[in-house]
Amino acid sequence: MSPILIRERSSAADDAVCCVTDVGYRYGDNVALSGIDLTVHRGEIVTLLGPNGSGKTTLFRLLCTLLPLQQGSIAIGGVDVASDPLSARRQIGIVFQSPSLDKKLTVDENIACQGALYGIRGEALKRRRNELLEQLELTDRRGDFCQTLSGGLKRRVELAKGMLHQPTLLLLDEPSTGLDPSARLKLWSSLRVMANSGTSILMTTHILEEADKADRVAILAGGKKIADASPSDLRSEMGDGMVTIVARDAEQAEQTLRNELGLDPLRIHNQLRLKSDKPAELVPRLAACLGNEAQSIAIGRPGLEDVFIAKTGEQFH
Amino acid sequence: MSTLTSPVEPTVVPVAPRVVAARATLESGWGAAWMLARREWVRFFRQRNRVTAAIAQPLLFWLLFGTGLRGSFTGAGQQNFLEFFLPGTIGLIVLFTAIFATISVIEDRREGFMQSVLVAPVGRWPVLFGKVMGGSAIAWVQAVFFLSLVLMFGTAPLTWSLLPLLLLLALVAVAMCSLGMIVAWPMDSTQGFHAIMMLGLMPMWLLSGSFFPIPAYDSEVGIGPMILGTIMRANPLSYSMAEMRHLLYPSIDFASAGFAPSHLTCWLVSIAAAIFTTTVAWRLMRGSRRADIVV
Numbered sequence: 254m255s256p257i258l259i260r261e262r263s264s265a266a267d268d269a270v271c272c273v274t275d276v277g278y279r280y281g282d283n284v285a286l287s288g289i290d291l292t293v294h295r296g297e298i299v300t301l302l303g304p305n306g307s308g309k310t311t312l313f314r315l316l317c318t319l320l321p322l323q324q325g326s327i328a329i330g331g332v333d334v335a336s337d338p339l340s341a342r343r344q345i346g347i348v349f350q351s352p353s354l355d356k357k358l359t360v361d362e363n364i365a366c367q368g369a370l371y372g373i374r375g376e377a378l379k380r381r382r383n384e385l386l387e388q389l390e391l392t393d394r395r396g397d398f399c400q401t402l403s404g405g406l407k408r409r410v411e412l413a414k415g416m417l418h419q420p421t422l423l424l425l426d427e428p429s430t431g432l433d434p435s436a437r438l439k440l441w442s443s444l445r446v447m448a449n450s451g452t453s454i455l456m457t458t459h460i461l462e463e464a465d466k467a468d469r470v471a472i473l474a475g476g477k478k479i480a481d482a483s484p485s486d487l488r489s490e491m492g493d494g495m496v497t498i499v500a501r502d503a504e505q506a507e508q509t510l511r512n513e514l515g516l517d518p519l520r521i522h523n524q525l526r527l528k529s530d531k532p533a534e535l536v537p538r539l540a541a542c543l544g545n546e547a548q549s550i551a552i553g554r555p556g557l558e559d560v561f562i563a564k565t566g567e568q569f570h
Numbered sequence: 571m572s573t574l575t576s577p578v579e580p581t582v583v584p585v586a587p588r589v590v591a592a593r594a595t596l597e598s599g600w601g602a603a604w605m606l607a608r609r610e611w612v613r614f615f616r617q618r619n620r621v622t623a624a625i626a627q628p629l630l631f632w633l634l635f636g637t638g639l640r641g642s643f644t645g646a647g648q649q650n651f652l653e654f655f656l657p658g659t660i661g662l663i664v665l666f667t668a669i670f671a672t673i674s675v676i677e678d679r680r681e682g683f684m685q686s687v688l689v690a691p692v693g694r695w696p697v698l699f700g701k702v703m704g705g706s707a708i709a710w711v712q713a714v715f716f717l718s719l720v721l722m723f724g725t726a727p728l729t730w731s732l733l734p735l736l737l738l739l740a741l742v743a744v745a746m747c748s749l750g751m752i753v754a755w756p757m758d759s760t761q762g763f764h765a766i767m768m769l770g771l772m773p774m775w776l777l778s779g780s781f782f783p784i785p786a787y788d789s790e791v792g793i794g795p796m797i798l799g800t801i802m803r804a805n806p807l808s809y810s811m812a813e814m815r816h817l818l819y820p821s822i823d824f825a826s827a828g829f830a831p832s833h834l835t836c837w838l839v840s841i842a843a844a845i846f847t848t849t850v851a852w853r854l855m856r857g858s859r860r861a862d863i864v865v
Contacts, residue, residue, distance in 0.1 A: 317689045339595055342691035353682040357613045369605030370690035372598030414686065 268295040270421050270453040271316070276325035278311050285311040286476045289325070293422065293453045298444060301457040302464040302557065303473035304569055309457040312473070313426050316455070317347045330421045343371070346420035348411045350427040356400035360391060360410050363399055364417060371418040385413040389443055405436030412443060416452070423447065425456035429463055441466060461557045461569065472561060479564040484557060491555035491563060494532035498525040498539065499549045506546050513542055521568045526559065595691060602692045606700025607707065610671055614708050624667045624712050632659040635781075645783060647822030656726060657814040658780025661807070663716055664709045664743050665775050669767060671705025672750025676760050694855045701751060702848065706743035713739050726818045735817040741840045742810045748847035755855055778807035779815075779829065786828035803829065809839035 273291040277284070286308045293299050303309045314320040316327060318338045327334040330344035354363050361382065368378040386392045389409045399407065408428060415423055425444075429437045448454055448468075456467075464470045465484045472480040480487055500506035503523045510516045510525065518525040529535050532552040539550055561569045614620055636652030643651040678684040687697055714736065721728050753766050775781075777798075784802045785795040802808050808829070813836035816824060824830045831839075 319689060339691045339693065342689060345689075347686065347689050349682060349685045351682045351685070353684075353686040355609065355613070355678075355683045356681065357616050358609070362612070366605050366609060367686065369601045370598065370687060370692055372601055374601060 269293070270295050270330055271455060272326075272328045273312075273316070274326050274328075276312070276315060276322065276327060278308075278315060278320065278323050284476055286315075289473075289476075289478050291471055291478065291481070293455050295421075295453055296448050296451050297469060298448050298454045298456070298467045299469045299471060300464040300467040301455065301471050301473055302459070302461070302561075303457075304459055307473040308476040309459075309473055310426065311476075313424060313457050317345060317424055318342055343418070344421045346415035346418065346423045348408075348415045348423070348425040348428055350430055352407055352411065353414070354399040354407060354410055357398065359398055360386070360395045360402070360413075363410060364413055367414040367417050373418060381417060381419075382413075385416055388446065389413050390439075403436075404431045405433065405439065408432060408436070408440060409443065412440070416447065419452075421453060423452050423454045425454065427457055427459070429458070429460060437463075464557055470557065472557070472564065474561070474565045474567075480560060487557060487560045488555050491559050492528045493530045493554070494528070495553050495555040495559055496527040496529055496532045496535055496539065497549075497551045497553065498527070498543070498547050499523055499551075500525060500543065500547050502546065506543055509542060509546070510539070514538060519562065519566075521562060524568075526562065528555070595693070598690075599692045599696045602687070602690065603696035603699035603703065606687070606696065607704035610674070610701065610704025610708060613674070614671070620670060624663065624670060625716060628659045628662045628666065629716065631662065632656070646824050646828075647819070649819070649822065653725060653819070654783075655781070656720060657811055657818055658775075658778075660713050660717060660739070660814065661742065661775060661778065661780050661811055663713045664739065665746055665771060667709035667712050668705055668743060668746035668750050669763075669771065671708055672701060672747055672754045673760055673763050675701060675751065675754045676757055676763060679758070695852060698748075698751060698848070698852050698855055702744060702747040702851075705747040705750070706740065709743040709746065710736075710740050713743070727821070729820055731817040731820045735814065738810060738813055738817065738837075738840060741844050742807075742814075745806075745810075745840070745844040745847050748844070748851045751851040752847065752854055755851070774805060774807055777802045778805050778811045780807075780811050784808060784829035799829070806839050806843040809836040810843070812836055813840065 269292050271291070271293040273289055276286060276289040278286040289308075289312060291299075291301075291312075301309050301312065311320065315322060316329070316334075318334055318341060322335045327341075329341045332341045332344060334341045355366065358366065364382050364385070365374075365378060368374055368382070373381065383392075386395055389412060391406065391409055391413065394402065394406060399410065402410065408431075412428075415425075423444075428440060432440065444454055444456075458464055467484065469481065469483050470487060471478055482490075498506065498518070500523060503520050503525055507518055507520045507525055510518050510527075516527060518527045520526075527535065527539075536550055536552060540547065543550075558569045561567075632652070632655055636650075636655050639651040639655075643654065645651075645654040675684070678687075684697075717726075717735075720726055721732075749771070753770070754763055757763055779802060785791055785799040787796070787799060791799075809831055812824070812829065812831055813833060816833070816836075
């Protein structure tokens with residue numbers, strides 16, 4: 254790729270840091286991804302939400318250049334991943350789902366190792382390392398062996414490793430796996446700080462609440478992107494309220510609601526879900542109609558799960 | 571911060587980006603290789619049992635076999651088994667240490683450390699160089715440590731041939747580490763490595779003239795020793811062992827007792843083996859994308 258081409262592309266894409274265009278991938282006959290388009294802008298946190306087997310990990314591996322592209326193109330920071338993978342790699346910081354720390358080394362040594370891989374050493378390494386350890390509240394543990402750290406601390410060291418070379422795009426694969434709620438919150442506040450300073454963050458997750466915190470959610474199902482918008486936009490598509498009924502015999506209850514109240518519920522396993530703009534008025538009618546058939550009737554604001562259900566007709570997970 | 575941002579700043583497109591990028595890649599490649607090599611050292615010395623095992627086991631073998639078989643063996647120049655087995659023991663130390671060092675590739679993969687190396691902007695060769703440099707340095711130092719013990723006890727004479735011997739040991743260590751990488755790279759479990767080790771690497775060592783002499787080709791020997799002798803002559807390690815034996819005991823004439831290739835042949839084969847194994851390992855690592863996602 255000539256330098257002129259790079260310049261053209263980066264100016265054309267405005268502040269887009271990561272452009273995924275029509276990406277497809279198959280393992281033998283199994284189609285893992287098809288026709289994926291995704292753009293991540295500067296300073297944005299985007300989550301890739303999807304149940305297991307939806308193609309998240311494949312897309313993640315394509316983005317971090319562990320898998321070769323089969324179809325479509327990916328550009329990171331204006332660099333085409335297929336034609337110049339090494340330059341593209343310099344633009345991305347990666348936090349893997351499984352830990353990538355050397356347990357026999359200390360926090361400082363692990364970060365120095367990462368520095369060596371990205372050509373950062375000497376004073377520059379020291380300065381950047383101090384800065385990150387301070388930011389991630391790891392300074393007092395810097396001399397500890399990584400095998401003695403808790404899950405949350407390890408994840409923060411991973412984050413420090415990923416951020417060391419100041420990547421334009423930070424990729425995280427299921428970063429909250431194995432973290433308790435308070436560690437999760439800390440992780441998110443660290444991510445926010447990074448995003449505010451201009452780093453773009455793309456993370457995969459299968460946890461709905463987590464996807465809700467992002468600036469934008471791309472939902473993957475069966476290797477296709479089925480939604481891509483901010484969490485609030487996605488929710489407002491679904492109306493104001495959502496009534497969820499857990500019934501002993503959902504099929505029977507669905508029939509009852511259709512015949513007697515003329516409603517159109519969506520049945521998933523033993524649940525019936527109803528979109529409603531005035532859910533509070535609907536509930537007494539439902540209760541009266543179903544009687545003991547209903548084990549519970551709950552009102553909620555529609556969540557990403559409802560978006561997922563509406564788009565795929567299946568329950569999340 | 572200014573020193574940091576220049577190599578990673580995405581929007582800066584230098585005048586000749588390919589050249590700059592290539593130089594940066596090469597530089598950080600060496601940095602990465604050096605880091606990986608140093609890491610091998612640090613890890614090695616933090617795992618005390620590895621240090622002990624790599625020295626104690628061959629020492630035990632040497633003393634037990636050497637003493638036990640002393641009476642039933644006489645080699646060239648009236649060597650007893652303790653003396654005959656010495657080069658083999660040093661070979662074993664190098665082999666074991668190299669194996670343990672390269673097995674760590676599988677652990678690195680399983681523990682996840684390798685992931686971050688594989689996605690770093692340095693390519694594959696620093697991984698190979700780092701592992702081989704680190705592993706063979708450990709193997710070399712262990713062998714030299716053992717050798718100095720032996721020299722202290724006087725089982726082998728201290729001569730000038732020690733210097734080429736040190737070089738030869740380094741060559742053998744590099745070849746063994748690269749061989750270990752060839753085996754370990756595509757593997758996802760250490761059990762698999764152990765199987766290959768027992769079926770391939772140990773027989774390779776046994777059939778290198780380290781444990782028993784390579785039978786001479788002569789009209790009186792049967793078909794069995796003939797075949798064995800041929801296999802042993804085809805084993806590149808036999809040549810390194812023959813030269814090691816010669817350098818340890820320069821005054822003994824091994825040519826009168828069976829297989830004794832010339833020094834030149836021994837050195838050429840040893841160098842060729844080191845280059846060959848390293849090249850194969852490199853090609854394997856570069857070409858194998860499948861192994862990248864073995865976790």
